[in-house]
Structure formats: C-alpha cells, structure tokens
Amino acid sequence: MAFINPLVSYPQPQIREALLSHYKGRSVDDIPTPSLLIKESVINGNTTRALKRLERTNYKFRAHVKTHKTIEIARKQLGYDLPEYDGKKYDSIVVSTLQEAFSILNHQTQTGDVFVNDIVYGLPNITPDTLVKVVELQKQVKNFRLLVDNIEHLKILKKFSREHEIKTPWSLFVKLDAGTARAGISDDYVLGQVLSEIISSEELSLFGLYVHAGHSYDSRTVEESEAHFFEELETIVKGLNVLKNKVPDYDLETVVGSVGATPTLHSLEHDLFTETSKKVEELVKATEAQIEVHAGNYSICDLQQASTGCINIDNIAVSVLGSVISQYPRRKHPVGELLTNTGVISLSREVSPNFPGFGKVIVDIKYGEWAVNRVSQEHGILQPSNGSDAKLIPIGTKIKIVPNHACITANSYNAYYVIDDDDKVVDIYIPWRGW
Incomplete structure (x- = not known):
C-alpha cells in the first residue's frame, strides 16, 4: 500500500483531502504508526x-x-x-x-x-x-x-x-x-x-x-x-x-x-x-x-480524568496507535519486555495515579495486560502490568495506547484519524500548531 506523508507529499490546504481520499473507510491496521486516533x-x-x-x-x-x-x-x-x-x-x-x-x-x-x-x-x-x-x-x-x-x-x-x-x-x-x-x-x-x-x-x-x-x-x-x-x-x-x-x-x-x-x-x-x-x-x-x-x-x-473517578475508560476518546518493534524475553520480568515506536514525543511523560506507567495498552486479550513502563524520546518499553500470565506480542503488531494526558499527547500530531466503533477511518482532523 502506498504511504502518504502529510508533511511532505502535499501543501497544507490539501493535507486533509489527501489523507481522507487515501484512508477513509480503511481499518486502523492500515494507518502508519505512531498516529493519534479519536473515536467519534x-x-x-x-x-x-x-x-x-x-x-x-x-x-x-x-x-x-x-x-x-x-x-x-x-x-x-x-x-x-x-x-x-x-x-x-x-x-x-x-x-x-x-x-x-x-x-x-x-x-x-x-x-x-x-x-x-x-x-x-x-x-x-x-x-x-x-x-x-x-x-x-x-x-x-x-x-x-x-x-x-x-x-x-x-x-x-x-x-x-x-x-x-x-x-x-x-x-x-x-x-x-x-x-x-x-x-x-x-x-x-x-x-x-x-x-x-x-x-x-x-x-x-x-x-x-x-x-x-x-x-x-x-x-x-x-x-x-x-x-x-x-x-x-x-x-x-x-x-x-x-x-x-x-x-x-x-x-x-x-x-x-x-x-x-x-x-x-x-x-x-x-x-x-x-x-x-x-x-x-x-x-x-x-x-x-x-x-x-x-x-x-x-x-x-x-487516564488522568479516569483517575478522578468521574469517568471510566470507555469515556476516553483518544488513543495512540503504535507498533511493537522488538521483543526482549525474560528481561526485567518473567515474561519479558517489548519495544514500541511510541516514546516521550508520542505519549508525553505525564503519569496518572490509578494506572501504571505512561499509558494503558489496548491489545488482543490473549496477550494479557501491558502498560508503557518506560519511555525515551522515540522508544516505549512495555511490561506486563498484571501478574506474569501475559504473552509476548509479535513484532509488527499494532497496539493502541490510552494516554495519561490527552492535551500534551495530541500536541505531537499533525493529523488525527477519526474512527468509528468498528475501527474504520471516517474523517481526518487537522489541528493547529504553534503559538
């Protein structure tokens, strides 16, 4: 599948139209990572x-x-x-x-x-x-x-x-x-x-x-x-x-x-x-x-808002789409750790009191529960977050990460992929940047 770089391929006025024509109706599995998703x-x-x-x-x-x-x-x-x-x-x-x-x-x-x-x-x-x-x-x-x-x-x-x-x-x-x-x-x-x-x-x-x-x-x-x-x-x-x-x-x-x-x-x-x-x-x-x-x-x-007790996870509209890019069996945990392409710039260093790490990982339940345990600029390190019954997620698997602070996380992205309840792209929002 052809890749569209919204910052290089098209001038600013055409970004939304170009991305929409390419991704509308497609699954999140077709979206490049890291990207910001918003559930409509x-x-x-x-x-x-x-x-x-x-x-x-x-x-x-x-x-x-x-x-x-x-x-x-x-x-x-x-x-x-x-x-x-x-x-x-x-x-x-x-x-x-x-x-x-x-x-x-x-x-x-x-x-x-x-x-x-x-x-x-x-x-x-x-x-x-x-x-x-x-x-x-x-x-x-x-x-x-x-x-x-x-x-x-x-x-x-x-x-x-x-x-x-x-x-x-x-x-x-x-x-x-x-x-x-x-x-x-x-x-x-x-x-x-x-x-x-x-x-x-x-x-x-x-x-x-x-x-x-x-x-x-x-x-x-x-x-x-x-x-x-x-x-x-x-x-x-x-x-x-x-x-x-x-x-x-x-x-x-x-x-x-x-x-x-x-x-x-x-x-x-x-x-x-x-x-x-x-x-x-x-x-x-x-x-x-x-x-x-x-x-x-x-x-x-x-996740900060979920920690206040006023809402639950289902009320969070935003997530970061990332990819597992390497595995480290038995490193720092009986199961091991995973490397993703979602680091500080993708997620921020914000923490929330009721959730471990720098974001909650949403992935097929067969892999267990994972959280973003550590971050550097471009790297995210995942670790099982509930016991040791997790399984290593295969390299190339796309995951969603629910961020701790949406305001800071969203500021890193130049396009938002708006998805429906079936994880299909229905719209593209282009945010403003700068001061």
Missing part, C-alpha cells in the same frame, strides 16, 4: 452529555479548545454537529495560545461559518508583543478578552492604548487563584488594587472574575471534584465581596464569574445530593454575578 462516538457522547447537563442549569458556558485545537471539535463543544443534541448553542471559547484564536477566526473569515463571537486568552500574558497580536484578533471577533492578575498588567495596557491611540477599553477578566498556585491573585489587598484601577480607568473595562481549579485533577472521587467546584465558586464570591467593598454601588449582575476545569464540570453530570451539592446550590442562588463554566479536556478525556 465517544467524543460525541462526552460532549453531548456535558451540554445536556449544562442546559439544566442557568450557567453560561465557554469551551476550552487547547486539548484538540481543531475546528471540528470546537464546533461540537459549542453544540453543533452532534447527532443526539439539538439544544442550546454557545459562542464563547477560551484559548491557551493566540494561534488557536487566529486559526478559528481565519476559518470564520474564509468560510463565513461564524460560530465563535467571544474569545478569552487564557494566559495572563500582557506584554507589548502580545498586545500587537491581540489588536489584530480584535478586528476579527466581536469580543476578545484578556486575563490580568497584576497591577503592572494594567499599566502596560494603559500605556499601550496611549501609544497606539486605542480608544476602545480592554475587556478584562481578573484571574483569581483557587488554590492551584500557578497563576491568579490570592491576596485580597492586591485584588482590591487591581479592581480599583480597572474601574477607575477609561482604558480598562471589567468583564469578570476567572478561576481554574487545576488541582482538581488530583481528585479521586466525584465528591472530591464537586468540592473543588464549590471552592471555585467560593473564590468568585470572595472576589465579588472585595469588589463590593471597594465600590459599594457596583452592579454585580454585570460581572461574569467564570469557573471550571474538566473534573469540576464532570461533577455536574452526577446528581450527588450531598451536603456540598446543597452548598453549591445555595451559593449560586445567593451570587449576584452571572456564573459561567469553562472546560476543555472533557470532550476527549484521558
């Missing part, structure tokens, strides 16, 4: 379930697109192209790179397919070279919003407006730290300074408060994820109290309180009826601000 029915199910649950709330929704970086999945996240969903459509996203924003907006300009009207840059990256790009993005979308978490950010924005004669105020989310200690304000005094400066400046406009409980990925049960959701909401309420103390007559109903992470979104899908559930309901009712939920990984999922 699973991603549709994950996305539909989340949207239906959100419909039962009064929350706004903002889809994070960094995990997949594709038009096709972004549309699904916002309520389009789902066979079992005909509910509310959303138009707000959050991006981790400006390239994601440029890619979506370029698509909308070129095709007239406008489904995004509101973008948040999810990194408090306020530098002059960033703002030059943001100004260009603002020309292509109705609303483009920035995150700030430092008084210096506001000074840079005001200076940039003066120097470039920008008359429209910057729309800002103030980023709060809910306990992750990665980015965001945790000190009430600093928050008060930032809020006061925004409200008193004609060049700045407060859109809302933004929280991401990244540490919720360490949850081990649905109840723990729900507790992190409550923490996110509580952080928003504390921030609103600071705002109220600074400006007593400020209309809090105009403020958006954006909360979310995949585990905390997943907690909403379970009707737990716990004490925390009651506290969440009471807190939301008492909050004057508009509550918005943001999340992204939920549409694809991975």
